[in-house]
Amino acid sequence: MKIYRILIAKPGLDGHDRGAKVVAHALRDAGFEVIYTGLRQTPEQIVRTALQEDVDVIGLSILSGAHLQLSQKVIELMKKEGIENIPVFVGGIIPPDDVPQLLQMGVKRVFGPGTSLSKIVEEIKAILQQGVASAGES
Amino acid sequence: MYDKDFLEKLSEKLEQWQEQVESELKKFPERRKNFTTQSNLELKRVYTPLDLREADYLKNLGLPGEYPYTRGVQRTMYRGRFWTMRQYAGFGTAEETNKRFRYLLEQGQTGLSVAFDLPTQMGYDSDHPLAQGEVGRVGVAVDSLKDIETLFDGIPLKEVSTSMTINSTAVILLSMYAVTAQKQGAQIAELRGTIQNDVLKEYIARGTYIFPPQPSMKIITDIFEFCSSKMPKWNTISISGYHIREAGANAVQELAFTFGDAIAYVEAAIKSGLDPNVFGKQLSFFFAAHNNILEEIAKFRAARRIWAKIMSERFKVTNQEALKLRFHTQTGGSTLTAQQPLNNIIRVTLQALAAVLGGTQSLHTNSFDEALGLPTEESVQVALRTQQIIAYESGVADVVDPLGGSYAIENLTDQIEEKVWQYIEKIDSLGGMVRAIETGYVQKEIHNSAYEQQLAIEKKEQIVVGVNAFQTAQEQQMRSILKVDPSVEERQVCALKELRKNRDNNAVRTALKELKEAAKENKNIVPYVFEAIKSYATLGEVSDTLREVYGEYVESTVL
Numbered sequence: 001m002k003i004y005r006i007l008i009a010k011p012g013l014d015g016h017d018r019g020a021k022v023v024a025h026a027l028r029d030a031g032f033e034v035i036y037t038g039l040r041q042t043p044e045q046i047v048r049t050a051l052q053e054d055v056d057v058i059g060l061s062i063l064s065g066a067h068l069q070l071s072q073k074v075i076e077l078m079k080k081e082g083i084e085n086i087p088v089f090v091g092g093i094i095p096p097d098d099v100p101q102l103l104q105m106g107v108k109r110v111f112g113p114g115t116s117l118s119k120i121v122e123e124i125k126a127i128l129q130q131g132v133a134s135a136g137e138s
Numbered sequence: 139m140y141d142k143d144f145l146e147k148l149s150e151k152l153e154q155w156q157e158q159v160e161s162e163l164k165k166f167p168e169r170r171k172n173f174t175t176q177s178n179l180e181l182k183r184v185y186t187p188l189d190l191r192e193a194d195y196l197k198n199l200g201l202p203g204e205y206p207y208t209r210g211v212q213r214t215m216y217r218g219r220f221w222t223m224r225q226y227a228g229f230g231t232a233e234e235t236n237k238r239f240r241y242l243l244e245q246g247q248t249g250l251s252v253a254f255d256l257p258t259q260m261g262y263d264s265d266h267p268l269a270q271g272e273v274g275r276v277g278v279a280v281d282s283l284k285d286i287e288t289l290f291d292g293i294p295l296k297e298v299s300t301s302m303t304i305n306s307t308a309v310i311l312l313s314m315y316a317v318t319a320q321k322q323g324a325q326i327a328e329l330r331g332t333i334q335n336d337v338l339k340e341y342i343a344r345g346t347y348i349f350p351p352q353p354s355m356k357i358i359t360d361i362f363e364f365c366s367s368k369m370p371k372w373n374t375i376s377i378s379g380y381h382i383r384e385a386g387a388n389a390v391q392e393l394a395f396t397f398g399d400a401i402a403y404v405e406a407a408i409k410s411g412l413d414p415n416v417f418g419k420q421l422s423f424f425f426a427a428h429n430n431i432l433e434e435i436a437k438f439r440a441a442r443r444i445w446a447k448i449m450s451e452r453f454k455v456t457n458q459e460a461l462k463l464r465f466h467t468q469t470g471g472s473t474l475t476a477q478q479p480l481n482n483i484i485r486v487t488l489q490a491l492a493a494v495l496g497g498t499q500s501l502h503t504n505s506f507d508e509a510l511g512l513p514t515e516e517s518v519q520v521a522l523r524t525q526q527i528i529a530y531e532s533g534v535a536d537v538v539d540p541l542g543g544s545y546a547i548e549n550l551t552d553q554i555e556e557k558v559w560q561y562i563e564k565i566d567s568l569g570g571m572v573r574a575i576e577t578g579y580v581q582k583e584i585h586n587s588a589y590e591q592q593l594a595i596e597k598k599e600q601i602v603v604g605v606n607a608f609q610t611a612q613e614q615q616m617r618s619i620l621k622v623d624p625s626v627e628e629r630q631v632c633a634l635k636e637l638r639k640n641r642d643n644n645a646v647r648t649a650l651k652e653l654k655e656a657a658k659e660n661k662n663i664v665p666y667v668f669e670a671i672k673s674y675a676t677l678g679e680v681s682d683t684l685r686e687v688y689g690e691y692v693e694s695t696v697l
Contacts, residue, residue, distance in 0.1 A: 012256070012271065013257065013269075013272050013346075015345015015346050016344075018386050021588070022386075026592075038693055039693060042267075064275055064276050065276060065512070065622065066271035066275055068271075069270065073271075093509065093511065095510050095511040096510065112509075112510075113474075113476040114476050116595075
C-alpha cells in the first residue's frame with residue numbers, strides 16, 4: 001500500500017501548536033509520513049514545502065482567527081503552482097459560521113475542537129483513496 | 139501531629155477496614171482498578187492521619203502569611219479583600235478595546251488585562267506583510283504610543299492595576315504604558331500592574347519569541363533593574379505555567395517547568411549583579427486551573443511551598459516579601475468544548491473554585507464560547523458573574539485555606555511537591571532550563587503528555603462530557619460569536635501611515651540610533667526604549683532596531 005505524505009503546517013503568527021503536533025503524531029502512528037513545518041509559515045513557504053516534499057495532502061492548523069485569509073492565500077498559491085488537486089484540511093478554533101466559506105474556497109474538511117484523532121485519520125484516508133480512485137478512472 | 143500510640147491503633151483499624159473492603163469489592167467492584175490524577179498521582183480510596191508526611195505542621199504548613207506560605211501569602215487572605223477579578227480582553231482597534239474595558243470596569247471588574255494582537259506580540263507593525271489577516275484578531279492592535287493613549291483614554295492609570303500579556307516586546311509596551319500614565323499626570327513609581335515578560339515559556343509553549351534566549355534574558359534583566367528603582371510597585375514578570383499547561387503539560391509539569399524558568403531568570407539577574415531580595419519582590423506567577431479540583435488545589439498550595447524553598451534555600455533570600463509566590467490564575471482554555479458550549483460555564487465554575495480554594499491573587503474566568511471564537515459581551519458577563527458568585531455567595535472566601543488539613547489535599551500537596559523537585563533536579567542535571575529548552579527536552583515532555591491525554595480521551599479512559607460521552611444529536615448552535623470588523627486592519631494601517639507622516643521623523647531617527655548604540659554597548663536599554671516611544675517611534679521600528687543587534691531565534695522543531 002502506498003505511504004501517504006502529509007504536510008502539517010502552521011500558517012500565520014499563531015503560536016498554538018499543541019493540536020498540530022498531536023494530529024501529526026496520530027497520523028504518523030497511523031502510517032502516514034508527516035512533514036511538520038513548525039511555527040509561523042507564510043502561505044508561500046507552505047506551498048513551496050508542499051511542492052518540494054511532493055505531499056499528497058496538506059493540513060493547516062490555525063487558532064488565531066485568521067483562517068479565512070490564510071486558507072484563501074494558500075489555495076490561491078496552490079492554483080498558481082498547479083497543485084490545487086492536493087486536498088487541504090483545516091483545523092483549529094473555527095467559528096461554525098466560517099465553515100461553509102472555507103469549504104467553498106476548496107478546503108476539503110474543517111476539524112474543530114473536540115474532533116477525535118481517529119475521525120481525522122479516517123476522513124483523510126477516505127479522501128485520499130477517493131482521489132486515487134477517480135484518478136484511476138480518468 | 140498525632141502521637142505514636144494513636145497512629146498504631148489507627149493503622150490496625152485501617153487494616154481491618156481494608157480487609158472488609160476487599161471482601162465487598164468481589165460483589166461491588168469499584169469503577170476503575172486504579173484511580174489517578176491527570177499527573178498520574180495515585181489516589182487512595184481514603185486518606186487518614188497516617189498519610190500526613192512527617193506531620194510537622196509548622197515546618198510544612200505554617201500559618202497564612204508565614205513561611206513556607208503553604209496556606210497563603212497573606213494573613214487574612216480574602217477576608218481582607220477578594221482576589222482581583224481580571225478578565226483578559228482586547229480585540230480590534232484601541233477604541234474598541236477601550237470601550238470593552240470601560241464596560242468591564244462598570245460591571246465591577248477590579249483590574250484590567252490587555253490582550254494584544256499577534257503582530258504586536260511579534261514586533262511587527264500593522265502594515266508588515268506578516269501581519270496580514272492578523273491585525274486586531276486575538277487582541278488589540280498597537281503600533282505606537284498613540285494607540286496606548288487611546289486604549290486607556292478616560293481610565294486613570296494611577297488607580298487601576300493593569301496586566302499586559304506581552305513578552306518579546308514587553309519593554310516596548312511597558313514604556314508606552316508608563317509614558318501614557320505620565321501624560322495623564324501620574325508618577326510612574328505609583329503604577330501597579332504586570333507585564334508577562336516571560337520569554338522562556340514562549341520557546342516552550344506559546345511561540346511569540348523574537349530574539350535568541352541570551353539577548354531575551356538580557357532585556358528581561360534590564361527590566362528587573364529599571365523597575366527595582368523606578369517602578370517598585372510593578373510586577374516585572376509573570377512567570378507562566380498557564381501556557382505550558384495549555385500546551386499539554388500535566389499539573390506537575392506545569393509547576394516544574396515554570397519553576398525551571400523562574401530559576402533561570404533569578405540566576406540571570408543575580409549574575410548581572412542584582413539582589414534577589416530586591417527584585418524578588420516583583421516576581422509574580424501565572425497558573426492554569428483545570429477540572430480536577432483536588433489536584434489543582436494541591437498544586438497551588440505546593441507551588442507556594444516550593445517557591446519559598448527555592449528562594450530561601452537555593453538563592454539565600456531573607457526578605458520575606460521575596461519568598462512569597464503571588465499568582466494569577468486563568469481557567470483552562472483547552473478544557474472548553476465546542477460541543478454543548480453552555481456546559482463550559484460549569485467547567486469554568488469548578489476551575490475558578492479550585493483557584494480560589496488554592497489562594498490565587500487574581501483570576502480570569504474563561505467565557506463559555508471560547509472554543510468557537512472570541513467571547514461576546516454576554517458570555518464575558520457570565521464569566522465575571524461566576525467569580526462574583528464564588529466571592530459573594532459561596533462562602534469559601536471567608537476562611538483562609540479552608541481545605542488545609544484535609545488528609546487527601548495535604549497528601550496530594552506533598553506528592554506534587556516531591557515530583558516537582560525530581561523534575562527540577564533533572565533540569566539542573568541537563569544544564570539548566572535554557573539548555574533543556576534548546577535541546578527540546580521540555581517540549582518533548584509536554585508533547586508526550588498532550589498526546590497521552592488525547593489518547594485517553596480517544597479510548598474513553600478520560601470522559602469529556604458532550605465530546606466522547608453524552609453527545610447530543612442536535613448540536614446547540616451559538617447564537618452569536620463576536621466578529622472582528624474586517625475593516626480594522628485597513629483603519630489601523632491608515633492611521634499608522636498618517637502617524638509616520640506627521641511625527642518628527644528626525645527625533646525618531648535619533649532615538650532609534652541611540653537605542654541601537656545602547657543595545658550594542660550592552661547598556662540597560664529601557665531608558666532608550668522610553669525615549670524612542672516618546673518620539674512616536676513605532677513598535678515595529680523599535681523591534682527592528684533590536685533585531686539588527688540581537689538577531690532572531692529559529693526554532694528547532696521537535697515532534
